[in-house]
Amino acid sequence: METKTNIQKGFSTASKRLKEFFSTVSGLSLFTIEFFKNVFLPPYEFAEVKKHMDELGVKTLPIVSVTGFIIGLVLAMQSQPVMARFGAEAFLPGMVALSVVRELGPVITALIFAGRVSSGIGAELGSMRVTEQIDAMEVSAINPFKFLVVTRVLACTIMLPMLTVYVIFLAIFGGYLAIFLSQNINFTLYLHSVVQSVEFTDLIPGIAKTFFFGFIVGIVGAYEGYNTENGTVGVGRASTSSVVISSLLILLVDMVLVKITVFLWR
């Protein structure tokens, strides 16, 4: 009897979770459609977009700088003994550059960006929702979706690719430092090796996918914040869900885009 009750409880919880999942998926899809409906309509909030590019992008520079530099450094340090074992140390600069350009740079920057920015957007819009600031905008005949959501999503979509390019350069420099410390390699030689290994077709897909990642970070954070319920508890939940969902979506979309890239470029 007790087992039966536990099974029933399990089913009930599972169905509730499934309902929540589909509700989030459908809500997020409709929210994205609403974004595209609004983005091309005037008024164009250029000043707001610029402000958010600074708030969300430029202020993320310190954390991505440290991360980028360390990725390159650690990658080179870890790979060096393995490459040496196969007598392929000469390929180390190329290996570091290719890894960073094609995968590590875009994905890790996006995940860091999601952790800082998506949660921030979720918490900020969530607070605005629970303190009726979004309602106040609406009753003042101002479109809050356009002013709050569209501007932030655009800022994220523009800023993440820029941050990624910056991180890639820093990671390549970090890689150089690791190799320099063990092999005393000349920087020009290192750079020559990097440039020879990385082709344009490596760079384009790596950067292109960050536009998708930036969009995901912005839209998920905005969706969670804009639809916050249940007061301050809801704000905390919106902030956490923003990071979890956007990180998960970044990895899923990355998998799909890598498959498409491999198919197109092979």
Add this chain to the structure above:
Amino acid sequence: MAEVEIKHLSKSFDDLIVLDDISLKINEGENVVIFGRSGSGKSVLLKCIVRLLEPDSGDILIEGENVFTLSIKRLNELRKQIGFLFQSAALYDSMSVRENLEFPLIRNFNFLQSEREKKVKEVLEKVSLEDAIDKMPAELSGGMKKRIGLARTIITKPKLILYDEPTTGLDPITSKEISQLIVELQKDLNTTSIIVTHDLICAKIIATHAVVLKDGKIRYEGNLENLTSKEDPFLKDFFSSEIITDKNERV
């Protein structure tokens, strides 16, 4: 001025019926106070008037136009003539007092910078907070926030103003000052006002007409003086504590 007509309005959240077939007419220039216990649907009614919430059934007509059938464009035109003072004042956290006040002017009207400055100074003078112009909302006290919220509400000179508990959480002196301010503004701007409150002192200063909601229905509608002398057990019970406070205050 604006005339508001509510026709057979019903609204529920899941199984909870909040408003049940409410009909009410508010004439031009009237100050109507809506009383009711917490959760009786007063704020929901205000939010339905500006279409922040859609009802299950019924209509609301403002100056003869049904707010629920209007296009978004027309609805926004109508909203420009309505002011809404939220319970929490709902000041934009990321903007200074000046930016909060200028925000609706920049977005909805084509005023020059000098005209905006003049209007901002004018409304701040009305609420006696000229010195707060460059402060952020976080630096203001509860009463100051309410006053700035009120200033933002009236800066566009609306024809209809909705107040959601304008004096809740304030000390008696500030409450009275805000109530008097509302009356002065009503006289200056010649507006129609709907005020949701629990504060009988505030209501006595402001109201020309009173409505009491209970269980989603209108329990009483009419003159405020008659309301407090009614023999209805609910009304007696509801106003007893308010009357005691009122008497104490007078003593």
